[in-house]
Amino acid sequence: MPNQPKQDARERRIQVAKSIRKRLVQHIANGRTTDMAERPMLNSRHVYTDPAIAQNEKDILFLQSPIVACFSTDIAAAGDCFVLDDLNVSILITRDSDLRLSAFLNRCSHRGTRLVPPQPGGHSINLSRILCPFHAWCYNLQGNLVAVPGHEGFQDEDHHPGLLNRRHLTPVSVVEHLGLVWIQVKGALTSESIQGYLGEFAPELEQLELQNLSRVHSHDFVANTNWKYALDTYCEGYHFGMLHRDSIGDAYYSNVSVYEGFLPHWRISFAAKQLEQLQHQAEPLWPQPELNAIHFVFPNTLLVVGNLEQGEMCVRVFRLFPGDNPGTMRCDIAVFAPGNVVNDPQRVAREFAYNDVDSPITQEDYRVAMEGYKNLQNAPDDFELVYGMNEPALQAFHQAIGSRLGHIKIRST
Template identity: 40%
Template sequence: MAERDPTDSLTPDWAASRTLRAHEIRRKIVTHIAAKTTDMAEGPLPLHKSVYTGGARFAAEREHLFLRQPLVAGLTGDIPQPGDYLVFDAAGPSILVIRGKDGIVRAFRNMCTHRGAKLVEQSEPFTGKASRLTCPFHAWTFNNLGGLIGQPGKAGFAGCDIGARDLLPLPCTEHLGLIFVRASEGEAIDAAAHLGDFADELALLELHKAVPVKKGILHAQSNWKFSLDTYGEGYHFAALHASTIGQTHYNDIAVVDRFGLHHRINFPDNSLGNLVGLPEADWPETEYGGVHYLFPNTIIFFGSITPGVYFTQVFRLFPDGVGKTRCQFGVYAPFGVHSDDYRGICEMAYDATAEVVQAEDYRVASHGYANLLTAPEDFHVVLGANECAPQAVHRHIADAVGMPL
């Protein structure tokens, strides 16, 4: 059992810790703005088009990443109370993630052990609440600990060793407000080992306090990695997002901090240019924010759009075939919904972000992927040295699936 709420008498003042981290990041950003530079890789990285279009590589990614890696199925706030459950089906098998009456989160195949029917027929991002789950086929019933507690016609299964089975469990743990699930049977998930040093950064977000406000699904007609690349660089802000973030943020300036397989990126807004040449003692207070990438497929944005108004946005990208991306997107109130007005602001943040991502980022990803399908066999895309975060992601994915770039 992992902790649900890491708060105790020794817990740091997370707000103060976020402020300190924000100062560290801002110092790096102002240096880049002054020099008109950005964090860089050692050099450009050419990628053969098959990195995105190849069937063998895609099959390896499904096997080694989406079935074997710990994946974020949701946040603590998605199923906060005993009996709450969510459907997690984007990784492949349909999975139920349930908080039992004992408060522990468990994952089970969404499959009755009688004839394999789905216990819950809705799809992600569906959530519900139940003390028991009854199969719609023959009414076998299970409690929220996964145990079989009702079996109509029980006499018909007498003498069968597998005629009375509990739900089939999958590895699951809850850590720092994140619920991790592995979509195949195997050893328990060690979330702390998976996150490594990145756990200290994620702790700053206090994700165990986040309350879901609005969720939905975004789609791209592209390989999932082609869509994921768009979250890792600000080189496209001025051109693709000319009417939105391209007006408020610097183009092609970013601070990238790596933590093993994971990273955090910070993109500077235009106001930080006013700090160039100003003594740090005269800098105004700042607020923490950043784009946090959890290997292999999750992006968590935490920050404020206007001072004091925070959002947590979670993007989880999954392949829906080699050439399709299904993104589970949700906006959360980081520290709870304290008013109807604030809820409305969070809902508007969902709508505005979904519109930009779908109409701009995923539009160009879809068009680019379509071009790759018909490009010459020796065609390579190229990630510049200024696109160092996507470079690292591709290298880590290639290492995980055992297929060099």
């Protein structure tokens, strides 16, 4: 539920932003150095193209791990229901009249029909009950079957005693934590287990006060590439000066970044060119910074934290999901901002932030990801991609996948 902003969270964000900025300015002063991994890393092209690996990723990374389904504010009111249709199975999340969250397989227990379709723009739908569109079986928001038209057709106490009493929806583990709604399709989830999963990254997410941000807009798209190839483009700023030379490459240095590992999660920040002027000033004279960084929640959620106006934070959320085969994927894009819009400039700033996520930057990244994937498909069996020491977040992402899937051979040079 939305809370009053905590001053200490904002203070902590400023302290983190100061420490990142100091490191970025140091890199600029050193002649544009960047944070480095220990050594370059090689990775087989099969990691991107092999259908067996893609299937393992779905099973292990997406069904057996905590996944961010939505923000708490997406489903804040009694009766709000949210559909996550991006995993192998469709998930329905509900908030009942006691404001308790439940999640279920979005599958009717009669003949398996999907109960609630995903809503346009990733929004929730408000329901008092769940009515199957096929034969109108009816469930309450706790997943209990409460009405069956023509129920006498299912009553056979001799052979199937209490048949309808057992046809409730299949529950899925769901927990609300740090302003996010997490689900895990296989295995149990608790606030403690998510806290353990996030480890040292938990305070970094907590300080974002995501529970105070509401969805401004969202959309999704499909792309013909592997989900990891697309995600790789968010992991480094090494390509800014070339691929994005007419957009972000104008405002940010290529290949100057600060990387912080909270493995398997991480945060990365890039060097705005305007930081250059600070290297000749004493730090106490520097203006107060705002946090500007990509927070990556393994395995697929990127929270790009920036600002609308001084002090007003916004988060652009990119969630990448594998598609039906290794060469297809879906990306959900959303912008979240403080809900208390009181004037037109604030409204315009939110619209601008949304338009920005569908900018040439995203289009350029996905074009490269699609073209690159095609080449990998046709590359020789022994072709390996190389991730530089200057791409530590990229290395961390693939090392985390490799260690979870076990069978992937990743070589350091």
